[in-house]
Each structure stands twice: as C-alpha cells, then as structure tokens.
Amino acid sequence: MLEWKESALWDGAHKVLGEFDLSVRLDGETEKRLEPVGRTAGRGSDRLGGYIETAVAYRDADDTVSVRLTVRGYRNTALAFAAAETRNENGHGAQRTFAPKDALVVRAKQPRQPLRLMANYQHKDWWTRPWFGSSFAGLPERTQSLLWKDGGGYRHLLPVTGPTMKTELGGGEAASGLAGGAGGESAASLAIRVSSHIGGLDRFDTLLFALSVADEPYALPGRNAEAALDALGRPAPPRSRRTYPELLDYLGWCSWDAFYHQVSEEGLLEKAAEFKALGLPVRWVMIDDGWSEVRDGKLASFGADGQKFPQGLGHAIEALKERFGIRWVGVWHTIAGYWSGIDPESGIARRLGGSLYTTASGKMIPYPEAGRGFGFWHAWHGELRRQGVDFVKVDSQSAVTNFLKYERSVGEASAAAHEALEASVALHFGGTMINCMGMASENVWHRPLSAVSRSSDDFVPQEKRGFPEHALQNGYNSYYHGAFYWGDWDMFWTMNHDDLQNAVLRAVSGGPVYFSDAPGRTNPELLRPLVYRDGRIVRCDRPANPTEDCLLRDPTAEPLPLKLWNTAGGSGIVASFHIWDGQSAVEGGIGPADVPGLAAETGKYVLYDVLGRGFRIAAAEEKAPLRLKAGACAIHQLTPVRPGGATPIGLADKFVPAHAIAGVREWERSLFVTLREGGELLLVCDDAPERAAANGVPAAVAAKGDGLYAVDCGACEGEVTVEIVKGGA
Structure with a gap:
C-alpha cells in the first residue's frame, strides 16, 4: 500500500499516476505546453488531519501563462489543486483568457501496467456507464471515476467539479505538436482535463481530483468524496450525512411505463383500485411526465392538463388518498420546468419574470442565481403542496449545463440550480425528492440536501436485451455514485420477460422499490417478497456494489456472473445475474469473502439459496459453485453461524x-x-x-x-x- 511520505510525496504521486506534463489552451490559440520551473514542499494540517504538500510551478516559454500544481498528501489520500493565470500587459487591451473547454490538461504517463481497470464515463449528457480495460489508453472521454488495480493494490481517482471548474478524465489521444514542446504522448497516458464552459477567465484556482489507495476497493470512493467535499468547504454532504426519505422506504408505483404521456385521473384511479383489490400495500404514487399543461415543449402553467385532469390535480390526489389509501403522491417536473423550459408567453412568465432567465438561445428557465431562482420554485411548489403533492421527481438535471453553456461556468450554473430547487423542496416537501437524469459530475457534487438519485438510464420494458445494460449501469455506477447518494434503480414491470431478474435487482439495490405496470398487468406475488404487510420495503443497508471478483471485469462481454453484494440484518446478500451476451451458462463461485467485513465468531457461515430454498455451511474462504443459465438469476444470503x-x-x-x-x-x-x-x-x-x-x-x-x-x-x-x-x- 502506498503511503504519502514527505521525502517522496511528488514521487509517490508519480508512482500511482506517472510523470506529469501540463498544457493549457487559451481562447483562439492552440494547446500550449508548459515546463516546470520550481518546486516547494512543506507540512500542514486541516480538518482531514496532517498532510505534506508539494507544489510545482509551470510556465510557458514566453512567460504568458503560469500554473501552480499542488499535491497535498494525507495518510492514504491525496488532493491535487491547480492555480492558473495568464499575463496581460494591461486591463483594457485584448486579453489572454482561458478557453472554455480544456483550459488545462494534465497528462500522467502510466507508470506501470494496471492489472485491470474500471471507469465510469458519461456516455450521455445525463448518465454514466462502466468501461473496462487494462491501460489508460482508450479510456473514454468524460470519465468521472477511475478505479484500477496494479501490483501495489487498488487506486481510485475521483475528478472534482468545484464552484467554477470541472475536471474530467480521458486517455489515448496524441499530444504531438503542442506549442512549446516536441514529441508524442505515451499511448498509455491519462489526460486530466479542466474546463469552465465559459470564456473570459484569466485565472482560476480549483481542486482537480482526489486520489486514494488501499488493499481493498470499497472504501476508496467514500474516502475520496469526503476529502474533496471537505476541501471545497462542504458545499454538499456525502451520503453518510444525508437522510434517506421515510416515504421511499415504502412500496411505490409510477405512471410512466403504464401510460407514458397519456396519464390521467381516470387511469390513476383505475390502477389504484387494482392495488386495493389485490391487497397490495402500495403507499405512494408518482405522477410522471404528461400531467402538466405544456405548450410547444414548454411549461404553460402551474396547473394540470385540463383534458387529462378535468377537475384539477388536487381532485385526483384527494381521490387516491381518500378512496384508495395512498399515503403520499408525488409529481414529476424537470429542472427547467419542462423539457424546453417555461413558455415566455405564459402567465408564469408574466408573474414571475424576476425569478426567470432567458438564455442566449431564447430558452426561459429558473434564474441561475439561487436567491432569484428560488422564487420560481417556491411559487410552483407552494401551489403543488396546496393540491396535496407530497414530493417531487426532478428530471433532466444535467441539461442545466446545456442551457447555460458559455453563459455561466459549469460549477456555478449547477450549484445555483440545485440550491434554489432544493431550498424549495425542503420548505414544501420536507426535502423529499428523486433526482433524475443528473449523473454529470456537476450535478453529483452540488446537491446540498437530497439523498436519492437515479443511477442508470431508463428501464425500457419493451427491450428484449434491456436488462443486461440496466443491471450493469446500476451495479457499477453505484461504486462511485453510492459515495454521494442512495441510488434509484428505476421502476420495473412485474409482468415482463425480465420480471424476476428486475425484482431481485431491486431487492439488493439498497434504494427505492417501485413498479410501473399498466392496469390489469400487476403480479402481486412478485412484489410480496420485496415488502412487508404494511408496505415497508425490505431494503438493504447501502447501495449494492459488484463483488470483488467481477468489479474490474465486464460480465456482458465475459462469461461470468454479475454478482452484487449488500448487507441486511447482520447477514451478507449476494444477487447474481446472467447478463453475458452469449446464450450458454456462466459459472462462478459464491462465498463469505464476497461480502466485505462479514465476520463470524465461529468462522463458519450459512450459505442460503433464497430462490432454491437450500443451504450449506461454508468456511470463510470457501466458494460454492454458481452456475446460471441465460436469463437466470439467483440470490444468496450469507449468515454467520452463531455459537450454540x-x-x-x-x-x-x-x-x-x-x-x-x-x-x-x-x-x-x-x-x-x-x-x-x-x-x-x-x-x-x-x-x-x-x-x-x-x-x-x-x-x-x-x-x-x-x-x-x-x-x-x-x-x-x-x-x-x-x-x-x-x-x-
């Protein structure tokens, strides 16, 4: 295990990441390489404990740009900072300013070959998925988390989005031809890219990333998140200091896959009557997209669509609660009001103009300053609360950057949006909300209160091979995302070609359990193993993670089971799935070592096959054989054998x-x-x-x-x- 030591702090960082090369990009110029010109070292302490610090100064050949790169090392965690500025002759002439994209690029040449690595990258603006390899070369652009293992143990690098700048990782591009330098870039290099998404900056000071090392992988994201959030001044808490919402501890149902945009009072009441007839303890209902009054893709009023809800939203909610025993009702909206924002010709725009902002492209959205933007949310959420709404699902969150690109920095825009929104949610709904389409790092790092966030792309019931990607994203995204939030693994259908697999996936997830079957399509027998009689869900202790034997491997591309571990009631839980592209069976093993920290006084464990209803006694390091046919799943419980x-x-x-x-x-x-x-x-x-x-x-x-x-x-x-x-x- 690497420990940072004063005499070798900078060298220690190089042992993990390799030698550093720096380049900058100024507005209207090509990428420019910088050279190191000085180095200092010292000691200090802060809330994280004692640290040693090494700083290296870099400049270009013309002395027009300077960067100070600082690595601060604690026991097994390091934080990297960059302070950059341009040199201008005066304040009134043409200015040298940093480019909005890739203002700073730190390239680290891979010092030794990783055995394996797993990266989580933005494959869409709002979602991440895993990528697997054995070299920094080929690492996808927009990587937000990087875990790898080499001969020295596990290493986790967590890029940071701070108040202004966003850090992302990538690898493999050529760097030859940089201004001020010669030669090419190692094919196995890691590019650490820093962007603001605005022009005009002649200086910035930012936390680049947190890096931790250990012999085991599961504590690393939490350690990195805690250290980085503390260094940022705690703009948001880690998951360990967030509160899971009480109502999401109960079984729910969502209207989306049942009705899509055709949701109506009639349809909602029909489905609620079905719950009552089946004796299903559904305790909350989410009225998803389709309920609002919209015009040309924009929010037209705070009320419901009059054709779908002829007596208003409040009438439907009252009926759900009074006639069918639904305790809580939520509604959906986007972080901009609706997908394309707010209708500028609407009464909302006339009444709340001071709380709204028109972008350069003509989109009207909540004002990107927390104090002003709050006025919009306070007005809307207050009206929703008076209609009986208890919580909200807020979609399209990573679109904030798209709305405000080149108008606000990426960190500033997201922080303002989330602060305004969550202040209103706290006031009107006790802080209960589900974040959605918000896995970009600027969203992840800037939510001040909310505790639950979607951790995958949508469940799509019609896709015959949809489950493998859905399970893959939720399981592997939770490795880093679970350091910040409980994951919402999305709704599912109880009558579907993947119904059992989806139910077992939710059982191990550690997050909400809700379904979305249309009227007449609910299978209550698939739901009962997930809930108690009062509707409380059987929820595991934390976000599920892949077991160590598949954490750095792709179970869709290799013939091995996807295994996800969790804990509950003092036992370990391992859910296993066949998600390989092939149709033959996959084989592996299962045992107590799959669940970190599971200790037995006797040294023995009951390995219970939940679906098969059989058991065996296993020693601590024993692995029982596991074989899954195509489309099959299993769930096992590992319970320490008690003396007596x-x-x-x-x-x-x-x-x-x-x-x-x-x-x-x-x-x-x-x-x-x-x-x-x-x-x-x-x-x-x-x-x-x-x-x-x-x-x-x-x-x-x-x-x-x-x-x-x-x-x-x-x-x-x-x-x-x-x-x-x-x-x-």
Missing part, C-alpha cells in the same frame, strides 16, 4: 430473509428472535428444536431439510418475538 447450535436465517418469503430480524438473544436453552412481522421463520440448527412459541403462543416447527427448520408465526400481526427451545440437551 441455532442460527436464524429470517423470513422464508422474502428475497432478503435476514432483513426481518430485528433482534436475537439467548437465555439458557432458548433462542429469542424478534421479527418485524410474522411469517415462516427459518433456522439452521445442529439438533431439531424441542419446541417454539410466537408471542408466547405455541408455534409449529417443521423440518425443511437436513438441519433447516421453519417456525410458523404467520398468524401474528406486527412485531413478533419467537422463542425456540433448542434440542439435543
């Missing part, structure tokens, strides 16, 4: 059985298990239990296999305490 001969697994009818266990204690020969609700409690025992009771009432015990037993406490409502008197005394 009896280990509770949890409720048999849940995809994550251990989540139901609220507490376990022993007294003499009895094991007491407190469950969140009644059902069939599974246990693995050395000897058959002598007897059992649920809330003091005798309960039947049935043998389910060699050493697997079930206690029937299904008649108990609410929390139940089960006593199992051990046998074999």
